[in-house]
Amino acid sequence: MPPFLPYALPEIGVEEINAVNECLRSGWITTGPKTKDFEAQFAQYLGTDAEAVAVNSATAGLHLALEALGIVPGDEVIVPTLTFTATAEVVRYLGAEPVLVDVEPDTLNISVDAIRAAITPRTRAVLPVHYGGLACDMDAVIACARRHGLYVVEDAAHAFPTRYKGKLVGTLDSDATVFSFYANKTMTTGEGGMVIARDPDVAARIRTMRIHGINRDVFDRFVSTRPSWYYEVVAPGFKYNLTDIAAALGIEQLRKIDRFLERREYLARRYFDGLSGLALELPARSGPGGVHAWHLFVVRLTDDARIGRDELIQKLADNGIGTSVHYIPLHRQPYWSQRYHLEPSQFPVAEQAYRRMVSLPLYTRMNDDDQRRVINTLRELLG
Numbered sequence: 001m002p003p004f005l006p007y008a009l010p011e012i013g014v015e016e017i018n019a020v021n022e023c024l025r026s027g028w029i030t031t032g033p034k035t036k037d038f039e040a041q042f043a044q045y046l047g048t049d050a051e052a053v054a055v056n057s058a059t060a061g062l063h064l065a066l067e068a069l070g071i072v073p074g075d076e077v078i079v080p081t082l083t084f085t086a087t088a089e090v091v092r093y094l095g096a097e098p099v100l101v102d103v104e105p106d107t108l109n110i111s112v113d114a115i116r117a118a119i120t121p122r123t124r125a126v127l128p129v130h131y132g133g134l135a136c137d138m139d140a141v142i143a144c145a146r147r148h149g150l151y152v153v154e155d156a157a158h159a160f161p162t163r164y165k166g167k168l169v170g171t172l173d174s175d176a177t178v179f180s181f182y183a184n185k186t187m188t189t190g191e192g193g194m195v196i197a198r199d200p201d202v203a204a205r206i207r208t209m210r211i212h213g214i215n216r217d218v219f220d221r222f223v224s225t226r227p228s229w230y231y232e233v234v235a236p237g238f239k240y241n242l243t244d245i246a247a248a249l250g251i252e253q254l255r256k257i258d259r260f261l262e263r264r265e266y267l268a269r270r271y272f273d274g275l276s277g278l279a280l281e282l283p284a285r286s287g288p289g290g291v292h293a294w295h296l297f298v299v300r301l302t303d304d305a306r307i308g309r310d311e312l313i314q315k316l317a318d319n320g321i322g323t324s325v326h327y328i329p330l331h332r333q334p335y336w337s338q339r340y341h342l343e344p345s346q347f348p349v350a351e352q353a354y355r356r357m358v359s360l361p362l363y364t365r366m367n368d369d370d371q372r373r374v375i376n377t378l379r380e381l382l383g
Helices: 012-026 033-048 058-068 084-092 112-118 138-147 200-210 218-223 243-257 257-274 309-318 334-340 348-357 368-382
Strands: 051-055 076-080 098-101 123-126 151-156 178-182 192-199 296-302 357-359
Touching: 033 076, 033 192, 033 200, 051 200, 058 084, 058 151, 058 178, 058 192, 058 200, 076 084, 098 112, 098 334, 112 138, 123 138, 138 151, 178 243, 192 200, 192 257, 243 257, 243 348, 257 368, 296 348, 309 334, 309 368, 334 357
Parallel strands: 076 098, 076 123, 123 151, 151 178
Antiparallel strands: 051 192, 178 192, 296 357
16 A cells, blocks of 8 residues: 555655744744745735735634724625635634535535525625635625625635736735635645725724734834833733744745646646546636636536545545545534535535545646556546
8 A cells, every 4th residue: 555645744844843943943933024925025025015914823813803894793605515614614703604505516616596595684795705715706706795785705715816807816806815824825834814905994993903903013012112011901901923933934934935836737627637437527727818726626526427426535535545535515514504504405516526526636736647646546547
């Protein structure tokens, strides 16, 4: 049996190790100069004047963005059912209600028609997810939201550096964009995230609320050469700040992101070539001016496949190949289905996709022979 091939694996080089060691030796390991530098470099990469605010997870970022926009108990926020639970749970953190909707059959991104149908007088925001690294139809999402006076907060956990019609996600006309730097994402800080906020007041609120609702930057207080012990707590905030250790890792990963993207695009092309003709529906590609980040490569079995999804996953595992499923839709999860009395029949597209989907290994450390193993095994099982 060849070595087990994981579904995902981060690429950490000597540069990241040295940067973290330097941070540890500096004596400043919590939120400080490295975090500020990371925020500035990330905004510079995007080429945006909007503020970048580093946080300890994309979940924290989504929570802070919605809180800063004024989402309160009784409000509704429209969320796709085909996503990780974090996208919806942050709405509940604020006492508001997520309204789950179906996705498009080709891209598996949120359905704009479903958004329109779900809007009520209580709707305050839409939370589109750029599924797998492919941008949603943001012109349509934003136009629909603005027509009804709704905020748009992009869940871009999969989508760095995704482009939509030539523009990087993070520079579009939404109210906020939230990226993830979790271990399996296109770049990583171990745990971490970044919020891009267009309104300076929203960014200021996020900065305050990420560290206990304190109205003064903790780093500034501790490095000041003058007595600076005084601060004010202006709100019951959270502990959502990113550490300098994580930021040091992120700065080095950011410097490599274009190479990471090139490698992911290369691997995606090889999958398209190697899996053609099999009983698989391959993922949608970007439209004109678009760039797919290829965080995920999700295939779906077709009706004429000779084995089912669960059997395929097991046989791949038996051959030393790790896979995943993105995602078990929220309408199938006990908390969401019971609270909102949801049935699979309400989400036909996501339901059908879920029963057929498999996420194949795709990561920058994956070599050509690794990928050839995956392709050849799939051809043996499905050919």
